[in-house]
Amino acid sequence: QVQLVESGGGLVQSGGSLTLSCAASGNIFSVDAMAWYRQAPGNQRELVASISSGGSTTYADSVKGRFNISKDNAKNTAYLQMNSLNVGDTAVYYCNFRNARALYRGRWYLNDYWGQGTQVTVSS
Numbered sequence: 001q002v003q004l005v006e007s008g009g010g011l012v013q014s015g016g017s018l019t020l021s022c023a024a025s026g027n028i029f030s031v032d033a034m035a036w037y038r039q040a041p042g043n044q045r046e047l048v049a050s051i052s053s054g055g056s057t058t059y060a061d062s063v064k065g066r067f068n069i070s071k072d073n074a075k076n077t078a079y080l081q082m083n084s085l086n087v088g089d090t091a092v093y094y095c096n097f098r099n100a101r102a103l104y105r106g107r108w109y110l111n112d113y114w115g116q117g118t119q120v121t122v123s124s
Contacts, residue, residue, distance in 0.1 A: 002026035002102050002113050004095050009118030016122070017083045022095030022115055024076040032099035034071050034078035038091035038120075045094070049080060062088070085122045092117040 008020040020036065035050035049059045049069035057069055068081040078095055095115040102109050 001104055002028060002100060002111070004097060004113050004115035006093070006095055006115040006118040009093060009120045011121045011123065012085055014086050014122055014124050016085050017081070018085065018120060019082070020080040020093055020118060022078040024097060024100070024113070027103040028076045028097070028100050029103065030101045031076070031097045035096045035098065036069060036078070036080045037094045037096060039094070040091040048093070051078070082120070087122050087124050090120060090122050092119050
């Protein structure tokens with residue numbers, strides 16, 4: 001089975017930086033896109049950034065120029081470099097692998113996978 005494990009969250013002062021990592025376990029052979037979402041209390045989950053299998057990236061307007069998404073296909077790992085953090089970035093951050101093709105017990109599976117979430121708190 002495939003599991004996504006996030007790390008790198010924590011408490012940081014406004015203006016600081018954090019890098020989140022999302023590592024996938026299991027026999028993943030391809031992923032259409034990797035993405036980071038976030039959800040603040042009382043808000044809906046929103047897309048922060050995504051990167052396609054070909055390396056094309058998209059960002060929410062609120063993080064453009066401050067966040068950078070990248071991936072290491074060999075390690076099935078996604079990263080989110082977050083700079084110039086502000087209080088508005090405080091949220092639980094979730095990684096998502098979209099249309100991941102995985103081999104498990106001799107069978108192929110095509111699924112979307114989510115991490116458990118990692119808390120990012122930015123203090124003023």
